[in-house]
Amino acid sequence: MKQVAKTLSxxxxxxxxxxxxGLLVLPEFAHAGGITEFSGPIEKVVDTITGKWGMLISVAGxxxxxxxxxxxxxxxxxxxxxxxxxxxxICFICFAxxxxxxxxxxxxxxx
Numbered sequence: 001m002k003q004v005a006k007t008l009s010x011x012x013x014x015x016x017x018x019x020x021x022g023l024l025v026l027p028e029f030a031h032a033g034g035i036t037e038f039s040g041p042i043e044k045v046v047d048t049i050t051g052k053w054g055m056l057i058s059v060a061g062x063x064x065x066x067x068x069x070x071x072x073x074x075x076x077x078x079x080x081x082x083x084x085x086x087x088x089x090i091c092f093i094c095f096a097x098x099x100x101x102x103x104x105x106x107x108x109x110x111x
Contacts, residue, residue: 054094058092058098061091062092062095068084069081
């Protein structure tokens with residue numbers, strides 16, 4: 001199979017850098033304002049995951065994963081073991097965020 005090396009022409013490189021420089025100089029044309037229409041639903045999801053129900057579901061998920069793994073570890077396929085590990089990891093991350101928030105009395109970066 002013959003491979004053809006594609007090179008960029010100097011004019012296309014200069015056009016790219018011209019557009020990049022223009023967006024740096026005039027950021028209002030970059031459409032980098034914010035995601036205000038998505039911030040409400042995203043905050044609701046974060047509050048649900050890190051709230052009381054998220055903590056309850058994560059503890060229950062860790063318990064169920066542990067019980068299933070303990071009683072069936074010899075009979076499980078490798079894919080199912082990996083799935084249990086992923087679910088356990090997600091539950092642990094959600095639970096850990098609730099623990100850190102309650103222990104240190106802050107959530108996220110303080111600016």
